[in-house]
Amino acid sequence: MATTIDVPVPGNLVEPFLRSERIPHIWCPGCGIGTTVNCFARALLNTKKDLRKVAVVSGIGCTGRVAGYVKLDSFHTTHGRAIPFATGLKLSRPDIDVVVYSGDGDLFAIGGNHLIHAARRNINLKVICVNNLIYAMTGGQTGPATPEDAITATAPFGAYEPAFNMPQLVEAAGASYVARWTTYHVKQLERSMTEMLSHDGFSFIEVLSPCPTLYQRRNKMGDGLDAMKFYKEKSKVRHGAPTSEIGLTRDGEIVVGKFVDRQRPDYVELMRRQLREHLGERFINDGVPTCC
Amino acid sequence: MLLTEIRIAGFGGQGVILAASVIGKAKSIFEGGFATMTQSFGPEARGGACSAQVILSDNPILYPYVTRPDVLITMSQEAFTRFSPELKPGGILIVEHDLVRITTLSGDVRVYSVPATRLAEELGRKMVLNIVMTGFFGAVTQLADEDSLRKAVADSVPAAFRELNRKAFDNGYKYGINLLERLADSPNGEADELISLLEV
Amino acid sequence: MQSDPRGVLTGTHFLDGDHACCEGALAAGARFASGYPITPSTEVVERFAARIPTVGGTFIQMEDELAASITLQGAVWGGAKAFTVTSGPGFSLMMEHVGYAVMTETPCVFVNVQRGGPSTGLPTLPAQADMMQARWGSHGDYQIIALCPKSPQECFDLTITAFNLAEQYRTPVFVMMDECVGHMTEKVIIPPAGQIEITPRRYTTAAPDQFQPYATGSDLVPDVPPIASGYSFHITGLTHDERGYPSMTPETQDHLVRRLQDKILNAVEKITLTEEENLNDAEVVVVSYGITSRVAQRAIDLARAKGIRAGKLRLITAWPFPDFKFRALASNGVRAFVVPELNLGQMAREVQRAAGGQSRVIPVTHAGGNVHQPEQILRAIEEALL
Structure with a gap:
């Protein structure tokens, strides 16, 4: 006689962070974005932050959909403009942690100007850039991070534009925390995200992440699992590596680690210091009052 | 009072716009009338030539721009050359004595000249020539009350400069009153300054 | 409710339209502005930058109008009343974010001091040639509210009205000035704060687990969830259902777009001045x-x-x-x-x-x-x- 045993299903640690009613998500099998969200949820848990006071802002694209799946106050904005939206949110509520979660095309092409200016101002935003090397939502076109020689929908004979070296660009613009990992490095990524959430100032993590449907397939790089093997084989942890030396190529070494961790006064601090110095007691330092 | 159009012109740094603003304030705020001030903007208004227009009226002002000024105040030669042909027949021309040489002018214009820069320098601050000019304007045109002009000056300058500007206004106003008296006393109705000015 | 006296410069002033507009925004409760310099509108934010530190609030000069027109929306969702100001080419650059504010029902004010166009046109001279752009400038179907002041006094008065309408109907509202009005100086009377009526934000009173971000009553205007209060709300420019979640069906699209239109058209007689x-x-x-x-x-x-x-x-x-x-x-x-x-x-x-x-x-x-x-x-x- 068969016996039914109730096997207790272990609770999913990250489920409270997700809008379960919206699952299944739209991401393809083998896509790395979900892995980064998992790491992010764990990082939030690690910080023991009051989740009511954490907001996620995304732009447009596959990674832009993250805002729609996290059970936080979340904003899915326009293409490239997650950072300026987040800037307004952060300046009106400096007590809230504002995380910008978006992709390489959104943050570095259409939104590139905002990215470098936010880094220059050192606005206290936490930027997570999932770099899948192409525009995935629109069908795999060349992006600002596409490595030379990679085949894309708009570079059928291989890309020939040089790609951005993201960590170098944001460091040069003024970011005070810069790291890079791949979706193979889930523990390290979680740690880095945890660290970033407690860092004051403009912070940036690049996460190299596979797009099996469009990038891997066109470039004959296999599926999601093959991507993990590729990342494992090619990655080299070099904390503190000069960012000028860590540009990505199609098949070359992937330098990962934390490259920049420095203290610079952030925008709000600079603003308050200046206004207090010039206006003394007349300066009202209440931040932006909420209306009504 | 009918609608009166005034143009004040000079070069950047002379306080042309503040002078226009003081006149507009005097009329609209301290006399309960109406005033509309406009000014030239853009690259042409940064540093070089500078012009402000103010319209005074007892009724709401509809058309906002000055077309034929009743009063033209010029504080540079360039301003005189450019704007004096616009002056309405029978209008009033006020010139900065040391900065403007009257070259051509139609016959039916009343001309009043004041060394506003020198009067300002006597107070130790050349920058108040615009308020000297405003005082002089008040005296010779009587288009705004002396008292409301004084209030408008006090209202328009930082507290630390109020006394200096009050003196500047006084000096300009007195100079204007004296000039009017000399004009009235002069047997042929013209003051020496004015004659010498027109003979240049 | 009445205006907060801290932002109200009660008295009789001789102000140009741009400065009067700024005073109107302050009197209306605006405590955040993001802008990018452009003639002939910059004086509005120049004054705001000078005034806001002693009133309490923030001004930020952004890197372009694309940024300025959405930074203010971030501030609105953070709880502030916020606006941006532009002219000519800047207005063109802001159009996508007009659509975002319409779609997400973000109450905010866009001031356009109109100058001659197309393109760079006449930067220092007036025109009224952006009227259709105000109506139709962003893609898609929507209705909009736009007010047209004729004097500095009205730049003050109508900017307050614009903020109030924005809150009432949860929509971006345009103040369509022009260079002439913006640079014209006249008497402006600013009343005591107690005489200035302010429309508060329509914050929800529902508990977080009962709250639907885009459910509405008969006026078709949804209530606003407060940030950082446990509502875990989601805002998107995608077509969304009453939960605020993306929904790519013709039915959701029809329901949403018609509501966005009707909430304004149904009130046309009330809005018309x-x-x-x-x-x-x-x-x-x-x-x-x-x-x-x-x-x-x-x-x-x-x-x-x-x-x-x-x-x-x-x-x-x-x-x-x-x-x-x-x-x-x-x-x-x-x-x-x-x-x-x-x-x-x-x-x-x-x-x-x-x-x-x-x-x-x-x-x-x-x-x-x-x-x-x-x-x-x-x-x-x-x-x-x-």
Whole structure:
């Protein structure tokens, strides 16, 4: 006689962070974005932050959909403009942690100007850039991070534009925390995200992440699992590596680690210091009052 | 009072716009009338030539721009050359004595000249020539009350400069009153300054 | 509720329209502005930057108008009343975020000090040629509210009205100034704070687990969830259902887009502000807005002095267009509408549509750079009766 045993299903640690009613998500099998969200949820848990006071802002694209799946106050904005939206949110509520979660095309092409200016101002935003090397939502076109020689929908004979070296660009613009990992490095990524959430100032993590449907397939790089093997084989942890030396190529070494961790006064601090110095007691330092 | 159009012109740094603003304030705020001030903007208004227009009226002002000024105040030669042909027949021309040489002018214009820069320098601050000019304007045109002009000056300058500007206004106003008296006393109705000015 | 006295510069001032607009925003409760320099509108934020540190709030100069037009929306969701200010090319760059504010129902104010266009056009001179861009500039179907001040006093008054309408209907509201009004200095009376009525944000009173971000009552305007209060709300520019979640069905699209339209159109009579004179016996009605209405007034006065029965309909609210006013006048026997504007006939076309062929419509066009001569408008009034 068969016996039914109730096997207790272990609770999913990250489920409270997700809008379960919206699952299944739209991401393809083998896509790395979900892995980064998992790491992010764990990082939030690690910080023991009051989740009511954490907001996620995304732009447009596959990674832009993250805002729609996290059970936080979340904003899915326009293409490239997650950072300026987040800037307004952060300046009106400096007590809230504002995380910008978006992709390489959104943050570095259409939104590139905002990215470098936010880094220059050192606005206290936490930027997570999932770099899948192409525009995935629109069908795999060349992006600002596409490595030379990679085949894309708009570079059928291989890309020939040089790609951005993201960590170098944001460091040069003024970011005070810069790291890079791949979706193979889930523990390290979680740690880095945890660290970033407690860092004051403009912070940036690049996460190299596979797009099996469009990038891997066109470039004959296999599926999601093959991507993990590729990342494992090619990655080299070099904390503190000069960012000028860590540009990505199609098949070359992937330098990962934390490259920049420095203290610079952030925008709000600079603003308050200046206004207090010039206006003394007349300066009202209440931040932006909420209306009504 | 009918609608009166005034143009004040000079070069950047002379306080042309503040002078226009003081006149507009005097009329609209301290006399309960109406005033509309406009000014030239853009690259042409940064540093070089500078012009402000103010319209005074007892009724709401509809058309906002000055077309034929009743009063033209010029504080540079360039301003005189450019704007004096616009002056309405029978209008009033006020010139900065040391900065403007009257070259051509139609016959039916009343001309009043004041060394506003020198009067300002006597107070130790050349920058108040615009308020000297405003005082002089008040005296010779009587288009705004002396008292409301004084209030408008006090209202328009930082507290630390109020006394200096009050003196500047006084000096300009007195100079204007004296000039009017000399004009009235002069047997042929013209003051020496004015004659010498027109003979240049 | 009444205005917060900290932001209200009560008294009688001699201000230009740009500065008066800034004072209006402060009186309305705006405590955040993001901007990018552009002539002839920059003076608004220059004044805001000087005033806000002692009122309490923040100004940030952004890297471009794309940024400025969405930074303020981030601040709105953070709880602030916020606005941005621009002109000409900057207005074009902001259009995508007008659509975002419409779609996400973000209450905010866009001030456009209009200058001559297209492109760089006449940076330092007036035009009213962005009226259709204000109406249709962002892609998709939507309704918008736009107000047109004719004087510095109205730049103050109508900026407050704009903020109030933005909160009431949860929509971006345009203050459509022009270079002439923006740079013109006149007396501006700012009343005591207690006399300035402010529309508060419509925050929800529902508990987080009962709350649907885009569920509405009969006025079709949803309530706002407060940030950082456990509502875990989601805001997106994608077509969304009442939960705020993306939903790519024709049914959701139809329901949402019609609601966004109807919440404004259903209230058109409440939103419409006009200035009217002698409409009862008018044979010809001069329709004007903004700076042009001052010159039009002069023309109307001249016409009436000649015995012409000319009436005045000044649109303070340009959008939503008050069709009902024109329908009533047209069926009341008005022979012609004369429409002077500093463009080549943008609103005249609307008048034509609303009048439904019952009255003649005579545009008095002017490409900008100046204002009309009253005589031009007078000639059109006379021509209307031939």
